[in-house]
Amino acid sequence: MRLSRYYIPTLKEDPADAEVVSHKLLMRAGMIRKLTSGIYNYLPLGLRAINKVAQIVREEMNRAGALEVLLPTVQPADLWRETGRWDYYGKELLRFKDRNDRDYCLGPTHEEVITDLVRGEIKSYKQLPVNLYQVQTKFRDEIRPRFGLMRGREFIMKDGYSFDKDEAGAEQSYWDMFNAYKAAFTRIGLRFKPVQADSGAIGGSFSHEFMVLAETGEDTIASCLSCDFAANLEKAKVNAPKGAPADESVVPLMEEVATPGAHTVEEVCTFLGIPADRLVKTLLFVVDGKPVAGLVRGDRELNDVKLRNLVGGNEIELADEALVRKLTGAPVGFAGPAGLDPEVPIYADHELLAGTDWVAGANKGDTHVLHLALGRDCDIVQYADLRVIEPTDACPECGGAIEFTKGIEVGHVFKLGLKYSKKMEATFLDENGKSQYMIMGCYGIGVSRIVASAIEQNFDENGCCFPPSIAPFEVCLISLGGKDQDVADKAEELYAELMKLGVDVAFDDRGERPGVKFAEADLIGYPMQLVLGGKGLKNGIIEAKDRKTGEKVELPLDTFAASFADWRNQIWNNWGLETP
Amino acid sequence: MRLSRYYIPTLKEDPADAEVVSHKLLMRAGMIRKLTSGIYNYLPLGLRAINKVAQIVREEMNRAGALEVLLPTVQPADLWRETGRWDYYGKELLRFKDRNDRDYCLGPTHEEVITDLVRGEIKSYKQLPVNLYQVQTKFRDEIRPRFGLMRGREFIMKDGYSFDKDEAGAEQSYWDMFNAYKAAFTRIGLRFKPVQADSGAIGGSFSHEFMVLAETGEDTIASCLSCDFAANLEKAKVNAPKGAPADESVVPLMEEVATPGAHTVEEVCTFLGIPADRLVKTLLFVVDGKPVAGLVRGDRELNDVKLRNLVGGNEIELADEALVRKLTGAPVGFAGPAGLDPEVPIYADHELLAGTDWVAGANKGDTHVLHLALGRDCDIVQYADLRVIEPTDACPECGGAIEFTKGIEVGHVFKLGLKYSKKMEATFLDENGKSQYMIMGCYGIGVSRIVASAIEQNFDENGCCFPPSIAPFEVCLISLGGKDQDVADKAEELYAELMKLGVDVAFDDRGERPGVKFAEADLIGYPMQLVLGGKGLKNGIIEAKDRKTGEKVELPLDTFAASFADWRNQIWNNWGLETP
Incomplete structure (x- = not known):
């Protein structure tokens, strides 16, 4: 190609709205142009880079036996109603009506469409497994589109879906895709790490995010300096403390203490003159409509995904003020495990076993309790791993030191299990003529985001180093x-x-x-x-x-x-x- | 590829809703599946055929010097408001609001977006010409989606746009694309014909449709059996009759005749016992808000595109009943050129010069006139080519015999001129430092439709013959x-x-x-x-x-x-x- 006949409108200045280096350089090098918030034109150079990424991804998908299809952008609401996502999915799902007043959305993802397609065709175990993928423009109406191609509203993704007849097959499909992703990202030249991610109701190790390591990443990864362990913060396990539980028999009787106006951990600790690790923090949630309490040490952060999974729920959110009042009889800031509404099951982080004689909320305005012994004074349903890992924690797998690094998620492999096939009746007849649900997996790669990520990893003061x-x-x-x-x-x-x-x-x-x-x-x-x-x-x-x-x-x-x-x-x- | 590991869900029966052979065979051969009205999943085999078409098109575009880009699917209303198309474009434009209540549409075409892109970058004649294209999924909310991939709502198109600094350049771009299209369709293996199409306000021969010849085509083409002439019916010229105009001096004076209840040409002719070619048909239109009359012989069809172009307007529609009453003083069915509201300019098909002593409406209920001599009795603004060509007409270029055939439009090249650049202020500085509007062209190929068209041309009782x-x-x-x-x-x-x-x-x-x-x-x-x-x-x-x-x-x-x-x-x- 001759530059004299090419179209590369470079810019001398960084665009005003560009915060990260990939956004600046993609604009300045004439690779993309903004049409409107979160929506970009791909110019000839930018499109070439995107196509090269897509081509490598396609080759690795094909090599792994996946077949390319192309599914529609515009999807009928009826399918999304079958899975309940029409109501559940928030404003990111862009909805509209056609000329006949029927409901549609712009596909942010294609589980419904692909499940509908496959359930119409696959009747027998002999036709399984099936693994279909597409490279397609997707739309998510992000609340805060930013960082150029990193978090746009319209973007190019490779999304793939596998259908298997049994667990062994589903695991095989999962690891085939995992390995294909590794191969693709390696060929693209990215420095990346597959990290464990939350697999929700599925359990096990069937969710991995592929993270490109970069300072500007929005995600934090905990990874071990000694072994292969790496996980996102949502998922990263924290082991139970070693040694016997603390001896509660020596703890004085619990007593109330007035803590006027002290709501936060910091305020209470300052007021009482104690360190935060002497406090038990009590957080009230609603999981699938039912109240649940979670306890962590005052200096720790509760991991709501771990709590949700422990309870076995789908959705978790913090209790609102009215519910907190109802359950504790007190304003927000004074919840505690002793004297809480007995209908609320209490789950405690297993680290709390190692200590006792705690300070906690008294379920009474402007009041805390001293000398709390959890085993003696409360009814704890279960002690488990409930907190967010910290850089000072040990590796949950080998006990070595861990480090926190920043990453950009460019891929995700996920075992869906029966989630969609049950709701959408995607069944087949097995070897014994019995109807079974297909076991699904889904696999995504952010194609346009990869181009931005590659720049985040490879640039200098003069520009991109692709x-x-x-x-x-x-x-x-x-x-x-x-x-x-x-x-x-x-x-x-x-x-x-x-x-x-x-x-x-x-x-x-x-x-x-x-x-x-x-x-x-x-x-x-x-x-x-x-x-x-x-x-x-x-x-x-x-x-x-x-x-x-x-x-x-x-x-x-x-x-x-x-x-x-x-x-x-x-x-x-x-x-x-x-x-x- | 091994079929044992491939996914081709063939069907034994034709789908109930499939009317044309390509729709039936694409479904039966497991190449596409319907998601909802006019929206299809492309399965592995179907996608391969589509990709091969797209690849050939890309190669020919690149060879002709066009550069590939990818523009967004979701487009902001503001741009469409600049050109007036937000109001003008009908329900085919699917409109919606995003989470911030801003207006958007799904792009059925990209003139606005590309003009916006180019006007932001091109400042000087030195940067011109520019010719950009994309291969993209488009959406048009067709009122009656049908025939599978032939007329879907979501479909894959190659659309391209050229920007030139002068007429010579714009013509060069036009013919470069014309030739690239010929090359692409030839390589695809289609039997096709480029036909002249209406170029509206632009005039000249700067609009061609590329028609795949097939019985099932929705379009009719008039083409010469002796020379290269081919045009769609809208465009096909009809030459003026040879010889001197008819002698009006021998025509008796005009007189009224009662024709109670005879509104249509057929009714009037039967009532009066005359053939239709003795009648002058008077049709009232509104062109860009102003009334206009058009005359053709009773056995001919008026071509409203020709009339619109003759008048030099943008939009033409038939006058409604109220307006007909106002202009003629009579109900619909009795309009005539003599005694019409003098504000209405009258244009006559030039064939009418060859005859005289006509029958026409009398602008009075249930009444017609006999012995009408147009030159004597009316004020005709202009005689010109105003009717739709017929199979019995002679070729307008060589006088040879013509034939009507059916075709499927798979491509269109069109000179836009200044239409968009004026409205959107797409200007550049010329050699003398003077600001000029860019001269545009647009070029489209129906990529997914080509796969269907190829089947319409190549099949037998056993299936497709690609x-x-x-x-x-x-x-x-x-x-x-x-x-x-x-x-x-x-x-x-x-x-x-x-x-x-x-x-x-x-x-x-x-x-x-x-x-x-x-x-x-x-x-x-x-x-x-x-x-x-x-x-x-x-x-x-x-x-x-x-x-x-x-x-x-x-x-x-x-x-x-x-x-x-x-x-x-x-x-x-x-x-x-x-x-x-």
Whole structure:
């Protein structure tokens, strides 16, 4: 491709609304343009990068036996009513009516549509497993679209769905997709980590998020420095403390103490002059409509996903003020496990077993209790892992030190089990002629987000440093001859030669000044730059620059094909990638 | 690809709602499934055919210098308000509000979005021309979606837009796209015809529709049997009659005649005992808010597009009853050119010059006039080509005989001129530093519709006969060994060999009966079938069948690669295509 005939509207300035580097650089390098909040035009360069990502993803999906389909963008409400998501899904689901006043939505995800498709066709175990995927533009009406392609409203996703006849098959499908994702992200050149994520009602280890490691990530990952353990904060397990439970027999009798106006942990601790780890924090939730209490140490954070899973519910939310009053007889801030409405089951974080003689709310306005012994004074249903992991915690798998890092979620594999097949009656006849529900899995990759993530991992003050696997063009050939016809001719010859070698090359044949050409090539982030000037031509060499490292070498023109191939291999290898 | 691991849910019966053959066969061959009215899932086979069409279209667009982008599906109303189309576009434009109550629509076309994009970037004539295209899922809320992929609500289109600095450039862009379309449709293997279409206010020959010739087409094309002329009925010119105008001096004075209850041409002619070609039909229209009358012979049909263009308007509609009453002083059915409200300009089809002594409405209830001489009795603003062409008319270009045929519109190239750039202020500075409007063109191809059209042109009682260029797979290798391991092994070997040759092969390795395999291969319409059985293996041959002609040959297994290559070339050549 000749830049003289291409369309790359670069910008000199960062756009005002761009907060993260990928957003700034995608705009400045002329790869995307905003149409309206969270909705972008993909310009030729940006689309090329997206297509390269999609192509790698497709190849790995196909290799793993998944088949590509394309499902509609516009989906009828009826299907979403079957699964209850028409009511349950919030405003992210963009709903509308057609000319006949029928309800539809723009698909943010396709579980309903694919389950409807498969239930209409699959009748027998002999037709299973089925694994279908698509690469498609999706729409989610995000409340706060931001960060360019990172969290848009319209975006490109690969979503896939598997249908199996039994648990063994479903697990196989899950791990096949897990491995295909690893292969795809590796080929794309991302530094990533699969982390355990919450698998809700399914249980087990059948939910993994694929996180691209980057400072600007919105997610936090806990990972072990010694072993393979990595999980998102929602999921990361915290082991029970070692040793025998604390001895409650020595605790004085519980007594009330006035704590006027002290609602928060900090206020209570300051008022009573105690550290936060002496306090028991009591949080009241509603899980699937029923009140539940969760206890954690005053200096810890309760993990509501863990509590929801322990209770075995689908939805969890904090109790509102009215309910807190009803259950505790007190305003918010004074709930405690002793004297709570006996209808409320109390679950305690297992760390609380290690201590006693606690301070807690008294279920009475402006009052706390001292000398609380949980076993003696309350009715605890169960002690379990209920808190959010902290950087000082030990690895739950090997006991080693852990670290917190930031990540960007670019993929998710998830075992759905029977969730959709039960609600939508997706059944088949098994080997014994008995009707069974299909076991489903779903698998997503944020295709457009990956391009942004790759930039978040690979940039410098001059612009993007794309991995060669997904760069809009692998090589930029810069002709610096000005009016020197010999240079122009030689550059044309090299361009033709690179094309013949099957290299994806952008040929900067424009009449721009060298400085402009260099700056744009750096900004766009072609992994390899080849610069031909009058002096080089005279000396029989072309300058070759590795965009990522900035390293320059001179390639002899008389053995160009061979020396370029060597250099190219080296660049790909430096990225940990195989030259195509 | 192995059919044992593929997903092709074929159907034995035609679906109840399928009226045309492509709809029936796409469903029966397991290529598409209906989600809801006018909205289809593309299954693996169907998507492959669509992708092959899209790929050919992309290659020809790129070759012609157009650049691929991807524009959003969801478009803000504001842009459509700028061009006035938010109000003007009917219910086909699906509109909705986002969570913040802002107006949006699902893009049925992208003139507004692309013009907005380009006006933001292009400042100078040096940046022009620009030609951008996309392949995208579009949505039009059709009032009567039907015929499967032929007229759906959600469909895949290639739409492209060019921006030029002057007329010469705009014409060049137009013809570049015209030729690229011809090249693409030829490579796809369609029998098609570019036909002149109405270019509205632009004038000239800058609107062509590309019609696939098929009985089931919804459009009618008039084309010459002697020369290259072809046009849709809206556009097809009818030349003025030869010879001098009729002599009005011999016509008796006009007189009224009572025609009680005779409103239609047929009723009047029967009542008066005259043929329809003795009558002048007077039709009243409103063009851009102003009344206009059009005259054609009683046996002809007025072409309102021609009248609109003659008047130089944008919108034309028939006058309603109230207006007819106001302008004629009579109920509908008695309008005539003599005595009409003098504010109404009268345009007459030039065929009327050849006759005189007409019968026409008298602008009085239940009354007509006899002996009407248009020049003598009325004030005709202009005589021009105003009627719809008929099969008995002569070719307007060479005078030869014409024929009417049915066609399916699969592409349209159109010069937009300044329509959008003026309304949206898409300007640039020319060579003299003067601000000018960009001259636009738009170009569309119905990608998913092409797959249906190809079937409409190529099928038989057993199923589809796809052109090899867009068939889901080019070859189906059918292994008939049953439990014969030698056959199975040889089939595997041939499969590997075909893959190595780069042939797109579906390998029917399933344990199905031969009859099932043959019937499915015919139904799906792989252009080439290779059938390996035990007897053939023993005799060292494999049977090769041309799906389109049904012709069978035997290829020797010991020189398989070469003999297959020959046979394959022959098949492609029979289709008028080059083997890839």
